Amino acid sequence: MEKPSxxxxxxxxxxxxxxxxxxxxxxxxxxxxxxxxxxxxxxxSALGGATAGLVAPLAIAAGEGDPAILEKQEWQTTLGKNxxxxxxxxxxxxxxxxxxxxSPGLTRVSxxxxxxTPLQGxxxxxxxxxxxxxxxxxxxxxxxxxxxxxxxxxxxxxPRVFTMNDLMRLPSVSRTHFIECGANTGLxxxxxxxxxxxxxxxxxxxxxxxxxxxxxxxEECGADLKKGKYMLAEGGDGSGMTRTINLxxxxxxxxxxxxxxxxxxxxxxxxxxxxxxPGVQGVSWVKWLRRLEVGDMPWxxxxxxxxxxxxxxxxxxxxxxxxxxxxxxxxxxSGGQQLLDKGFYNVSGMAWxxxxxxxxxxxxxxxxxxxxxxxxxxxxxxxxxxxxxxDWVWDGSPAIxxxxxxxxxxxxxxxxxxxxxxxxxxxxxxxxxxxxxxxDSNGEVSNVxxx
Amino acid sequence: MEKPSxxxxxxxxxxxxxxxxxxxxxxxxxxxxxxxxxxxxxxxSALGGATAGLVAPLAIAAGEGDPAILEKQEWQTTLGKNxxxxxxxxxxxxxxxxxxxxSPGLTRVSxxxxxxTPLQGxxxxxxxxxxxxxxxxxxxxxxxxxxxxxxxxxxxxxPRVFTMNDLMRLPSVSRTHFIECGANTGLxxxxxxxxxxxxxxxxxxxxxxxxxxxxxxxEECGADLKKGKYMLAEGGDGSGMTRTINLxxxxxxxxxxxxxxxxxxxxxxxxxxxxxxPGVQGVSWVKWLRRLEVGDMPWxxxxxxxxxxxxxxxxxxxxxxxxxxxxxxxxxxSGGQQLLDKGFYNVSGMAWxxxxxxxxxxxxxxxxxxxxxxxxxxxxxxxxxxxxxxDWVWDGSPAIxxxxxxxxxxxxxxxxxxxxxxxxxxxxxxxxxxxxxxxDSNGEVSNVxxx
Numbered sequence: 001m002e003k004p005s006x007x008x009x010x011x012x013x014x015x016x017x018x019x020x021x022x023x024x025x026x027x028x029x030x031x032x033x034x035x036x037x038x039x040x041x042x043x044x045s046a047l048g049g050a051t052a053g054l055v056a057p058l059a060i061a062a063g064e065g066d067p068a069i070l071e072k073q074e075w076q077t078t079l080g081k082n083x084x085x086x087x088x089x090x091x092x093x094x095x096x097x098x099x100x101x102x103s104p105g106l107t108r109v110s111x112x113x114x115x116x117t118p119l120q121g122x123x124x125x126x127x128x129x130x131x132x133x134x135x136x137x138x139x140x141x142x143x144x145x146x147x148x149x150x151x152x153x154x155x156x157x158x159p160r161v162f163t164m165n166d167l168m169r170l171p172s173v174s175r176t177h178f179i180e181c182g183a184n185t186g187l188x189x190x191x192x193x194x195x196x197x198x199x200x201x202x203x204x205x206x207x208x209x210x211x212x213x214x215x216x217x218x219e220e221c222g223a224d225l226k227k228g229k230y231m232l233a234e235g236g237d238g239s240g241m242t243r244t245i246n247l248x249x250x251x252x253x254x255x256x257x258x259x260x261x262x263x264x265x266x267x268x269x270x271x272x273x274x275x276x277x278p279g280v281q282g283v284s285w286v287k288w289l290r291r292l293e294v295g296d297m298p299w300x301x302x303x304x305x306x307x308x309x310x311x312x313x314x315x316x317x318x319x320x321x322x323x324x325x326x327x328x329x330x331x332x333x334s335g336g337q338q339l340l341d342k343g344f345y346n347v348s349g350m351a352w353x354x355x356x357x358x359x360x361x362x363x364x365x366x367x368x369x370x371x372x373x374x375x376x377x378x379x380x381x382x383x384x385x386x387x388x389x390x391d392w393v394w395d396g397s398p399a400i401x402x403x404x405x406x407x408x409x410x411x412x413x414x415x416x417x418x419x420x421x422x423x424x425x426x427x428x429x430x431x432x433x434x435x436x437x438x439x440d441s442n443g444e445v446s447n448v449x450x451x
Numbered sequence: 452m453e454k455p456s457x458x459x460x461x462x463x464x465x466x467x468x469x470x471x472x473x474x475x476x477x478x479x480x481x482x483x484x485x486x487x488x489x490x491x492x493x494x495x496s497a498l499g500g501a502t503a504g505l506v507a508p509l510a511i512a513a514g515e516g517d518p519a520i521l522e523k524q525e526w527q528t529t530l531g532k533n534x535x536x537x538x539x540x541x542x543x544x545x546x547x548x549x550x551x552x553x554s555p556g557l558t559r560v561s562x563x564x565x566x567x568t569p570l571q572g573x574x575x576x577x578x579x580x581x582x583x584x585x586x587x588x589x590x591x592x593x594x595x596x597x598x599x600x601x602x603x604x605x606x607x608x609x610p611r612v613f614t615m616n617d618l619m620r621l622p623s624v625s626r627t628h629f630i631e632c633g634a635n636t637g638l639x640x641x642x643x644x645x646x647x648x649x650x651x652x653x654x655x656x657x658x659x660x661x662x663x664x665x666x667x668x669x670e671e672c673g674a675d676l677k678k679g680k681y682m683l684a685e686g687g688d689g690s691g692m693t694r695t696i697n698l699x700x701x702x703x704x705x706x707x708x709x710x711x712x713x714x715x716x717x718x719x720x721x722x723x724x725x726x727x728x729p730g731v732q733g734v735s736w737v738k739w740l741r742r743l744e745v746g747d748m749p750w751x752x753x754x755x756x757x758x759x760x761x762x763x764x765x766x767x768x769x770x771x772x773x774x775x776x777x778x779x780x781x782x783x784x785s786g787g788q789q790l791l792d793k794g795f796y797n798v799s800g801m802a803w804x805x806x807x808x809x810x811x812x813x814x815x816x817x818x819x820x821x822x823x824x825x826x827x828x829x830x831x832x833x834x835x836x837x838x839x840x841x842d843w844v845w846d847g848s849p850a851i852x853x854x855x856x857x858x859x860x861x862x863x864x865x866x867x868x869x870x871x872x873x874x875x876x877x878x879x880x881x882x883x884x885x886x887x888x889x890x891d892s893n894g895e896v897s898n899v900x901x902x
């Protein structure tokens with residue numbers, strides 16, 4: 001297991017990070033000399049080509065415009081592999097380092113822990129389902145969808161128990177939203193500069209979810225939405241996970257979802273049913289959803305009274321602070337990566353807000369003295385990840401790279417100093433501060449706290 | 452191998468369709484009685500619950516509003532599985548039937564064949580990478596990205612050979628587009644009513660692609676875009692796949708892409724580099740892309756002169772007809788599925804156009820006599836899949852279900868009769884006719900041709 005205190009240089013990632021699926025593939029398809037022991041050098045090496053980019057076009061040797069110089073490979077004179085060799089495909093063997101990773105020591109048992117999404121190797125906005133982050137309170141399980149049930153009770157005229165069949169006949173919607181654990185970036189509160197963006201921000205994923213709108217489901221059951229301002233969501237795991245959902249703020253866009261990114265949910269993400277509460281911290285997106293109860297006051301459950309509360313500087317605990325505020329992070333380049341050469345780079349990252357749409361992302365390369373506005377990839381969707389990109393020419397000097405997002409409420413992502421002034425240093429949750437990456441003159445990027 | 456002439460009832464899919472990954476998972480995690488031999492009954496069973504939906508609320512037995520009736524399962528008193536049990540996750544064991552399938556007999560060897568996407572089990576618009584359709588001309592291969600090169604030559608001032616590192620430093624964009632093989636729905640020309648939507652329409656996928664805009668790349672090489680109206684794209688496989696790209700129509704939105712759905716391309720889909728030509732048939736989205744040549748006339752290559760041409764009624768061959776016209780299909784319910792009960796259903800499908808955005812989808816349940824307008828899921832993106840949904844109450848009578856899409860050019864998806872009047876019956880490619888599914892009174896859905 002990689003220690004958070006080590007630099008997670010992708011080129012040096014240990015072999016046991018190769019997934020069982022890929023090992024199965026290698027076993028099935030043979031392992032020749034070219035493949036043996038190969039570990040993809042990672043996106044970082046993509047960043048560090050030995051040749052300059054836009055600002056200094058490659059010197060082209062004579063004849064390089066001649067197609068004959070492109071080397072033939074074995075495959076060009078033989079049949080390749082068949083279609084449906086993998087009825088359900090897996091990534092290239094050269095991508096075996098792009099995996100979810102647990103942060104060792106974060107919790108006492110790995111069934112109640114976190115596996116982080118490798119944001120440093122992702123592109124665009126969609127998180128592939130195989131890399132969606134995991135946060136379990138009592139592990140995960142293969143639930144049989146045939147026997148799974150969802151009860152709706154409480155302040156409803158017609159309490160109901162739904163089968164999956166019942167639910168999937170109801171009108172459905174498909175919407176793309178981010179999900180972020182409230183504790184994402186939590187170690188930074190204590191100035192524990194974990195090495196990579198996988199560990200600083202990797203409790204973040206973004207998927208297209210499909211399911212029945214909560215509003216439709218509650219109306220179907222005759223919910224009393226005048227008295228019923230709150231709803232309890234209960235998961236099927238052994239942790240007794242229950243969360244209060246504020247219906248006044250969440251009724252309109254919450255989904256009782258069975259699908260993510262086109263297919264059924266993955267078991268680690270709640271198969272066959274989870275609550276999707278856009279903009280709200282991940283713990284409320286209750287997995288393996290088995291019960292919804294409409295009520296007239298918050299439940300103050302274990303995971304609302306003991307966990308997921310925030311210790312403020314005056315000693316109070318802040319409770320029910322569930323919205324994930326506007327936030328962003330540069331993912332390329334980021335901690336543990338290395339630029340091997342001066343010159344042009346596309347610097348890229350993600351921005352998101354639990355309040356609405358991202359309207360702007362500014363990027364600084366000098367620790368916040370000067371800012372330039374990045375390009376936002378479209379469409380910019382509400383409560384979803386927006387990818388930003390900005391051109392940059394690295395002159396070889398040290399730099400501090402930061403991104404600062406704004407959303408359509410006018411909110412601007414704060415510095416860690418500003419956030420600490422209000423919230424102190426004893427919080428775990430809801431750290432949405434500007435992230436700083438230090439770039440050394442040797443090209444190495446590391447996690448620092450600035451300003 | 453499932454024969455196209457058989458009904459592909461998902462409940463009866465043979466066991467060898469279970470993927471190796473899932474078998475590995477079963478081997479690793481044990482196989483208890485509940486799991487043994489289980490084959491997921493498919494989305495069809497989700498459609499056919501024994502209880503009625505919206506129109507006839509479930510009769511609730513006394514006490515069903517009481518949480519105590521929800522059965523406890525083993526997991527609720529034990530720890531579940533750990534995080535990162537699967538560093539790269541795979542679908543639930545109950546989803547083992549949702550896989551790509553080859554159509555046997557379609558080609559002489561499986562290295563030059565098709566594996567279809569199981570549209571009947573998908574939701575929303577995104578195709579998970581593991582289920583993206585495959586169409587190879589000489590199989591696929593694990594290309595080493597470290598040694599892969601892209602040459603740009605022809606009418607360019609600075610012919611260049613790019614490494615992946617070089618390319619990934621360039622400015623990138625992320626955009627969601629459908630890809631459809633020109634031969635999709637091809638068997639329907641000959642009235643070969645293949646049984647399921649996987650085989651009628653499954654050479655269709657939709658992903659978020661990331662890469663460098665072709666325009667940026669060509670400008671970087673000093674392409675002469677006044678003389679250079681065309682571009683040859685050459686793939687790295689042994690089939691000698693080369694395709695002419697019309698730069699006048701495709702320059703602005705074509706991408707030289709390395710990523711789909713957030714991660715690197717899959718080997719079957721061109722890893723590490725493929726051309727993304729939005730709206731254009733899949734064969735032009737050249738995989739394992741190794742060369743781009745700018746020129747002043749079409750190349751008339753093998754795959755443009757011998758294949759991918761259309762025999763018209765007058766004996767002429769239509770060449771270079773590459774745009775995928777506006778099209779739609781109902782995926783739920785669709786051929787091979789069965790409605791087990793009368794009552795309310797959410798009828799759902801996909802619509803797309805290579806010309807732009809979908810503006811409307813109408814659905815008929817009586818073979819085209821009456822039409823109702825479906826809800827379109829937003830955002831509606833250009834040259835992308837749009838999911839449509841419509842409420843329907845099935846009264847138990849036989850029905851003919853059809854969908855008819857319109858795009859923002861004003862084009863309306865034609866009937867098969869209209870299309871045959873113009874194109875005859877000897878085409879293979881570019882069948883965008885309205886699809887008809889026949890629903891029998893016993894709930895069985897089958898592929899028919901109407902009108």
